[in-house]
Amino acid sequence: MEDKILLNHGNGGKDTQLLLQRLIFSKLPLELKRTEGGVGIDYPDDGAVINNNIVITTDSHTVYPYFFPGGSIGTLSISGTLNDLIMMGARPIAMLDSIVVGEGFPMADLDKIIEDMLSLLKELKIPLVGGDFKVVPSESMRGIIINTVGIGIAEYPIVDKIEDGDSIIVTGPIGVHGAVIAAIQYGIDTSIKSDVKPLIGLLDLFKEFGKEIHAARDPTRGGLAATLNEWAQLSGKMIIIEEGKIPIPEEVRSITDIIGLDPLVLANEGVAVLSVPSTKENEVMEKLKKLGFEPSVIGKVIEPKNKENKNLVVVKTEIGGAKILEMPTGEIVPRIC
Amino acid sequence: MEDKILLNHGNGGKDTQLLLQRLIFSKLPLELKRTEGGVGIDYPDDGAVINNNIVITTDSHTVYPYFFPGGSIGTLSISGTLNDLIMMGARPIAMLDSIVVGEGFPMADLDKIIEDMLSLLKELKIPLVGGDFKVVPSESMRGIIINTVGIGIAEYPIVDKIEDGDSIIVTGPIGVHGAVIAAIQYGIDTSIKSDVKPLIGLLDLFKEFGKEIHAARDPTRGGLAATLNEWAQLSGKMIIIEEGKIPIPEEVRSITDIIGLDPLVLANEGVAVLSVPSTKENEVMEKLKKLGFEPSVIGKVIEPKNKENKNLVVVKTEIGGAKILEMPTGEIVPRIC
Numbered sequence: 001m002e003d004k005i006l007l008n009h010g011n012g013g014k015d016t017q018l019l020l021q022r023l024i025f026s027k028l029p030l031e032l033k034r035t036e037g038g039v040g041i042d043y044p045d046d047g048a049v050i051n052n053n054i055v056i057t058t059d060s061h062t063v064y065p066y067f068f069p070g071g072s073i074g075t076l077s078i079s080g081t082l083n084d085l086i087m088m089g090a091r092p093i094a095m096l097d098s099i100v101v102g103e104g105f106p107m108a109d110l111d112k113i114i115e116d117m118l119s120l121l122k123e124l125k126i127p128l129v130g131g132d133f134k135v136v137p138s139e140s141m142r143g144i145i146i147n148t149v150g151i152g153i154a155e156y157p158i159v160d161k162i163e164d165g166d167s168i169i170v171t172g173p174i175g176v177h178g179a180v181i182a183a184i185q186y187g188i189d190t191s192i193k194s195d196v197k198p199l200i201g202l203l204d205l206f207k208e209f210g211k212e213i214h215a216a217r218d219p220t221r222g223g224l225a226a227t228l229n230e231w232a233q234l235s236g237k238m239i240i241i242e243e244g245k246i247p248i249p250e251e252v253r254s255i256t257d258i259i260g261l262d263p264l265v266l267a268n269e270g271v272a273v274l275s276v277p278s279t280k281e282n283e284v285m286e287k288l289k290k291l292g293f294e295p296s297v298i299g300k301v302i303e304p305k306n307k308e309n310k311n312l313v314v315v316k317t318e319i320g321g322a323k324i325l326e327m328p329t330g331e332i333v334p335r336i337c
Numbered sequence: 338m339e340d341k342i343l344l345n346h347g348n349g350g351k352d353t354q355l356l357l358q359r360l361i362f363s364k365l366p367l368e369l370k371r372t373e374g375g376v377g378i379d380y381p382d383d384g385a386v387i388n389n390n391i392v393i394t395t396d397s398h399t400v401y402p403y404f405f406p407g408g409s410i411g412t413l414s415i416s417g418t419l420n421d422l423i424m425m426g427a428r429p430i431a432m433l434d435s436i437v438v439g440e441g442f443p444m445a446d447l448d449k450i451i452e453d454m455l456s457l458l459k460e461l462k463i464p465l466v467g468g469d470f471k472v473v474p475s476e477s478m479r480g481i482i483i484n485t486v487g488i489g490i491a492e493y494p495i496v497d498k499i500e501d502g503d504s505i506i507v508t509g510p511i512g513v514h515g516a517v518i519a520a521i522q523y524g525i526d527t528s529i530k531s532d533v534k535p536l537i538g539l540l541d542l543f544k545e546f547g548k549e550i551h552a553a554r555d556p557t558r559g560g561l562a563a564t565l566n567e568w569a570q571l572s573g574k575m576i577i578i579e580e581g582k583i584p585i586p587e588e589v590r591s592i593t594d595i596i597g598l599d600p601l602v603l604a605n606e607g608v609a610v611l612s613v614p615s616t617k618e619n620e621v622m623e624k625l626k627k628l629g630f631e632p633s634v635i636g637k638v639i640e641p642k643n644k645e646n647k648n649l650v651v652v653k654t655e656i657g658g659a660k661i662l663e664m665p666t667g668e669i670v671p672r673i674c
Binding site: 001002003004005006007008009010016019020023024027028031032033034035038039040041047048050051054056057058059060062064093094096097098099100101102103104105106107108110111114115118121122125126127128129130131132133134135136137139140141142143145147149151153 | 338339340341342343344345346347353356357360361364365368369370371372375376377378384385387388391393394395396397399401430431433434435436437438439440441442443444445447448451452455458459462463464465466467468469470471472473474476477478479480482484486488490
């Protein structure tokens with residue numbers, strides 16, 4: 001065990017899981033990991049469910065740079081938290097924000113970042129009901145960290161549980177946000193813009209399909225690889241993905257080729273992954289297109305015959321091979337969300 | 338207007354109020370500052386009320402040093418947020434935490450800080466239902482920031498509203514936490530310990546006295562000066578405090594004398610200020626003593642005859658003089674909570 005915290009401990013993948021398991025989860029009895037009958041840290045989902053139908057979620061946003069093509073840490077902090085609510089089938093009813101800035105942070109940047117936050121809240125008519133604001137000396141922090149809290153009502157509760165025979169659908173191109181941030185951090189020229197946006201339209205899908213949506217997640221930190229692995233682990237099922245069907249834009253691929261990253265570990269900030277019964281696949285795809293998404297079916301869930309295949313995510317390559325898609329480990333691109 | 342964020346912008350007093358008013362509050366219509374019928378950022382209280390009786394509050398804790406006599410940033414992050422719920426008359430039902438650490442942070446310190454958080458949660462049987470964990474590169478942040486979210490049920494709702502004839506009561510010695518942190522930051526030897534603790538016992542008081550508790554607040558950042566000024570501003574009343582009745586420990590006074598601070602602007606982390614009808618003063622004092630507090634009546638609320646005295650907090654000195662207690666401005670002791 002390391003004696004210092006390293007960047008990989010915050011990768012949102014296996015290293016984060018193991019650290020939190022050791023420092024937090026293993027030390028709390030089940031009744032202190034959730035409210036009675038609720039969903040808490042005993043179940044790794046996008047948010048917690050308390051008091052029957054209240055969903056609550058929180059995220060600290062540390063992305064650098066603060067401004068990037070397609071958005072800012074402000075856009076991200078609102079969208080990311082709203083998406084966590086939406087992925088639980090919850091209609092957002094209120095938000096809180098907590099901003100920590102380093103002394104010397106440019107006032108104009110703070111103003112612009114907050115404007116980005118407020119304009120999304122205004123567009124979606126979600127009230128900001130509380131918050132906090134702190135300034136820390138420049139020697140201990142540069143930049144800005146924005147924590148957001150989202151509260152929603154679980155109108156169409158989704159507690160992720162993939163089932164044998166499900167189809168795995170993504171609602172849009174994969175890897176875009178992560179690629180944009182990586183390109184800036186590595187100094188690569190690119191014309192693509194982050195996909196960051198609230199996925200509020202999906203509530204219409206959930207309304208129509210209800211319990212047929214077995215799982216929904218926005219694959220942010222750790223990307224598609226982290227989400228699919230969590231689902232496989234939670235269910236004991238096996239997920240088989242067809243590489244050729246994953247919609248990865250050419251520009252994302254050129255960036256990941258240069259820096260040697262797998263697009264499947266890159267964060268997405270405006271895409272959902274869904275697990276639905278294959279019998280409903282066509283209807284769900286049609287509805288998603290009507291809602292303005294560009295969805296793709298990328299794979300399926302099976303009940304593995306072989307015990308060793310439980311909890312596995314396998315990617316079938318276009319040339320007929322197969323490889324295991326691991327839960328991300330080590331440093332991913334730092335501060336991606 | 339400054340073009341950079343300065344430490345005073347985070348003082349929790351007038352400078353913070355003005356900045357947030359300009360950047361956030363002034364840009365949102367009332368219906369986006371609270372949920373319908375709820376309490377939000379339109380009303381500066383300890384937490385927000387949504388959905389009738391759900392209270393939610395969030396705070397980012399940035400105190401340095403992380404460990405101090407009497408507690409740690411872990412103890413503080415749980416106590417501070419619980420106290421915000423309790424001050425709204427809400428019984429805490431769940432918490433979430435979001436930890437951001439700089440790369441290189443000592444693992445043993447993180448472990449100890451989290452232990453401090455968990456031991457309070459276990460003692461009070463409050464579940465930790467969700468959270469986030471991020472690591473940022475050492476060049477942009479050293480240390481640790483802990484954001485906590487508290488959710489409670491407003492069993493005895495208190496929306497601060499002081500009234501003519503109220504008595505102002507503090508539940509314990511004033512200025513202790515702030516003095517401890519200031520002593521460390523300025524290298525002053527002292528034997529006092531921070532008062533940091535959850536004020537859960539006060540729920541019994543609120544149960545007994547209900548609507549007779551006109552206002553309750555834990556005077557953290559900005560101290561008693563900030564709380565009393567907010568109350569005076571919210572109500573249009575005048576608050577008169579008797580300096581000789583404020584319980585300020587000798588050790589706090591020696592620290593504030595050395596560094597030239599007013600104890601009334603120092604943060605408290607285990608003390609509440611209450612505003613109750615003078616007719617109930619004795620009963621409330623008795624109950625507080627039974628609950629183990631060391632309360633003092635420090636002043637009263639009056640309806641000023643003179644318009645100029647509206648919103649004012651006045652301190653009557655022991656030698657018969659009077660001075661205005663201002664909302665704190667400028668840099669207070671940095672990162673006090």
